[in-house]
Amino acid sequence: MSKLTRRSFVKSTAATAGAAATFTAAPAILKAQGANEKIGMAVVGVGGRGQSHMSAWMGDSRTQITYIVDVDEKIGNARAETIEKKQGTRPVLVKDMREAFDAKDVDAVSTATPNHWHALCGIWAMQAGKDAYVEKPVCHNIAEGAALVAAARKYKKICQVGTQSRSSSALHEAVKFIREGGIGDVHFARGLCYKRRPSIGPLGDYPIPDNVDFNLWSGPAQYTDPRVTRQRFHYDWHWQRLYGNGDLGNQGPHQTDIARWFLGVNTHPKNVFAYGGRLGYKAERNDPDYVDAGDTPNTIVSIYDYGDKSLTFETRGLSVNDSDDEELNKLFQSTKGNKIGVVAYGTDGYMVQRTYSHCIAYDKDLNVIKEFKGGGDHFGNFLDAVESRDYNDLNADVLEGHLSAAVSHLGNISYYLGENNKASVDQIAEVVSGIKSLDDDIETLNRTVKHLKKNGVDLEKYPLSLGPSLAFDPVKEIFPNSPEATELCTRNYRTGFVCPTAAEV
Template identity: 70%
Template sequence: MSQLNRRRFLKTSAAAASAVMAAPAIGRAGQSANEKLGVAIVGVNGRGGEHINEFLNDERTEIRVIVDVDEAVANRRCDDIEKKQGLRPKPVSDMRRAFEDNAIDLVSTATPNHWHALTGIWAMQAGKDAYVEKPVCHNVYEGTALIAAARKYGRMCQVGTQCRSSKAVIEAVAFMRNGGIGEVKFARGLCYKRRKSIGARGDYAIPANVNFDMWSGPATLTDPKCTREKFHYDWHWQRHYGNGDLGNQGPHQTDVARWGLGIDTHPSTILTYGGRLGYQAERNDPNYVDGGDTGNTEVSIYDYGDKCMVFETRGLSVDDSDDEELNTLFQSKSGNKVGVVFYGTEGTLVQVSYEHCLVFDKDMKVA
């Protein structure tokens, strides 16, 4: 594959997404049960480390390529993997090099959100199966393109909504399906989790080891290039690259809520209100402008006609809450409250953690 300049890179990316939108599905070749699956992991500075651990613990797979735009991170991960699996993966900064490699069968990606969909599309175009971290895409259009790509190229594309594999959540959904809390038409997903300000918006240096053009990829370039103090992770709170907790924590809770409500369609309407609030008061500086622009206080209402789902983000202090209902359901007045509440005609069911659910009767007593 020839090298692409940034302008052509973006044009090619857009064309790839457009091409798969109207593409028909085709069949796929099988993989020998006696061969190890070759894995390429894209984006390994943060969440990608968990991907590494999972594949190292799966005897069916072998990590053969590590992709990261930070050369130092890629080499450090490759050194660690070599100690555990014997084979040292090949470090590369351009994911397209991994997709060209015939030794790669599947691609697992934990890049920033703005790269998720295109990574999956390119991987499937190259004949690889893909595991894409949540959120599966940065916007609805990208998600539709991913589905079309999977159908056209006959590939598997799995999303990191691992609550679907939680024994507690599986049992909770089955309990509701069997009428455990009566008729259920309303669910609230919650991310009441303290998120501090990320520092003043400014002009910050790109880390020396980072290939910023590859990191930025399909996102528009800004001037200055980096406006946040902490380059890694805090991209979550800038819309060019992340989605705030609506796209960080939210996919888990909204997925469980939809699952529990028995919904497999898009909502007819969505209403969202909120903002990035409180940091000027927190810093006692009325002129302070935070580097983030996603909502830290936000409510999204998803209307499905006869059913409704809400997702709430509260990123300021979550201690000493006056919300008696949620204090009862989560059995605490302080600390994070991250989960889903299902309201039924005969009781309430709450997912209080990834592995723990509670049922309350109509008198708000644990059933």
Template identity: 55%
Template sequence: MIRSNRRQFLEDSLLAAGVAAVPAARLVAAEGPEAGPNERLRAAVIGVRGRGGYHLQVLAQRRDTQVVYVCDADEKVGQSRCDQVERKQGRRPKFVRDMRRVFDDPAVDIVTTATPNHWHALTAIWAMQAGKDVYVEKPVSHNVSEGRRMVEAARKYKRICQTGTQCRSMAGSIQAIEFVRSGKIGEVKLARGLCYKRRKSIGPKGTYEVPPEVDYDLWSGPAPLVPLTRPRFHYDWHWQRLYGNGDIGNQGPHQMDLARWGLGEETLCCRVVSYGGRLGYEDAGDTANTQTAIYEFPDGKTLVFEVRGLETELLRPHPKADGARIGVIFYGTEGYVVLTSYTAGAAFDLDGNLIQRFTGGGDHFENFIQAVRSRQYEDLAADILEGHLSCALSHLANVSYYLGETVSVAEARRRLESLKTNEKPLETLDRVVSHLKQNGVDLEKTPMSFGPQLAVDPQKETITSPPDAVPLCTRDYRKPFVVPPAGQV
């Protein structure tokens, strides 16, 4: 139930704006229980061009939620989304560019955010400090330390904070993970996450005009306020380090989370090494489009993650088994489990014969809403702690990669030979090299970068070596857009 003073605040605001209430009977049929106006959760969605548009669609059609704010640094995008929400729910939400106006409004109950990555942590922390419950898209953070600050804020302010890794609510994924962890394919000491997703060049690096409808200062937020260097303003920030994390931190967190979940890992790794490059074209991007990361955990298990942004075939654990491009493969002593989508997967024996299929979807937003009402973060399918751990693995791989040096294939083989791992790293390297050659990449002219193996304290969540990796666990923040340090959220 919403407190009466919060109800009155919104009612007064709506009346002043001349917005009339719409009877519940006229609302579009939607998920969620029937709720009166006084019981609806008032929602604000921040960052609405891409995934945030889906957030708006879900929240506007539910009977127990109402979108009262749309927030985006791009006014053209924001006003367009307000039009869509008004048509869906019968009331027009208020548009603001500055999210702090949302947090100052006591009428807002929940905040969902799908901003660019560099804004995720601060958006969530500010919202929780203001007493809001939060749904935050992956990656929940832009660097390792930010995720832990989000967990601290959620616990300190007793807020519900859901990570947008919707696989955690999908029946097919849940069944597959339970199958893996039950021992039905024997002992599992290796999981492989895959992000084989074609990504084209984003165009030449240069100096470009920011769209006039964008408040670039607010859009940049915690990042430095620097000239725009990519042709397309929206979305392609994913491939620039100041704002994005490459595909290992974009699509990757979904599969990274499934792999970690299936292995039963509840801390960070103790070692990680990464190699790859931005290969096949030269453009304004500076994140890897080809990347391999090898993680070792204290219990002796290994997680491998592969990113391929050029044309490629799917990967199979056995010629007769299903393969995946965007998915996860678990390798057991008695068989394999292959997750081929968020909602589907299958188990195979060592000869590639089908054992069982897993299918079924779910409703991640419904899970979030129910946890908001129960006030129990344990009810969440993807509590912020889970999101932090999985996304931090992506960030650690990037730390290694960013510190790398270009090497020949022979030198890469030499370094991989010395790894103590459940993986067959030379076979993986050979597959990567073959893939690149098929795409016309000459590794003698444009060699890969090979990063140092990082030593990580999984309990303290710090890098212990090499020393030059430590600063990359955080960033220099531009005031006033500063993520608080440890213990100060």
């Protein structure tokens, strides 16, 4: 529980027990404006998730939202209204985040923009002297993650990542249980993101909503004016790689983070390999000519070698009525519906993360040994560190976020490089058998195939893509044997929106 600061822990346990939360007095706020003032917050990107940021800051007596930033004027206006009603003061609404970063009454920034903006937004904010709460994944590519970490350290700023499980008492207690040997030695973890994601509609040529400043929305990504290729402008960017990272890089970073935490690995893996595809939407629509607008895999299995530990991550976007694995059904205590979580495999049992605030430990015979329940206040933990000025007080420091986002990016890189390498199940099985992993990856492959077939995917007609097995240098953050893969650790930036490297911040 070392990282669960006293303040958030008291709050979380009190909330769990249904008792009134009682706090000790907050340490003096180290602000230029003086001790009586609140922490001025700017929330950048107030579409979906940004509203949770707003609620959190409005619900904490230490903060006041002084600015909100959104490139969609309609969304921005609606949120300014909401804040004014609840907070009593109306925040300044701007479209360009740099205006908020220049403002004297902004002390900290929280950002819930699309992924392609995360790192640059965080870096600009910290360069302007603000602390930053950055949503997961903290970066759109690996080099951006390293740059964000470097900026936090160089400017001595507090940078928390939006992986809120890191503040859950359930998770802290589960990790403690693992570290104390509760399930024996743990060398392997499996992450599951079995989360139904329907097609986002046909690939097309759609207008950008009038109220959106598309130049600012695109920012560090390539500018595709005057139209976009997906029907729904907001949110569905997740499934277009120019902006998003698929579900491995969307829901995934929560579970890659917990998997690393369970395993106790604080570095990048040495090797990655992935196979998958964007499959099943033709069958679902009963239309062989149907082309969905997304270009990220909806099905991907990625396998990571950390030396003496390994991780297998399974992402499924098609209907997930059954995991097709009896053990997983038992561990997650359900056969039906989405399964999102992590299993740590120990020599004496298993630890399962079922929700953000619930973990279960089992013995080898799948009897429950212990359950861990309880959430936490991740936003409050950020404020604790803003006050203490010590990033060690953070539950999800930017470095953790970078390492966990990189797991997603590494898997996607192998997939993208092998996208056109269509392979039969037998060919994939052959490669899988030679991959260094502590899992029975053939079983993982078999149940993935079963799942796809149940969803009507004809794998002879629409085969899986087989990515290359890639060695990764965890220190230099490059692929020593693959310049093409190393190229995918960054991107080409537009003038005015260049994300600096770690050396340049």
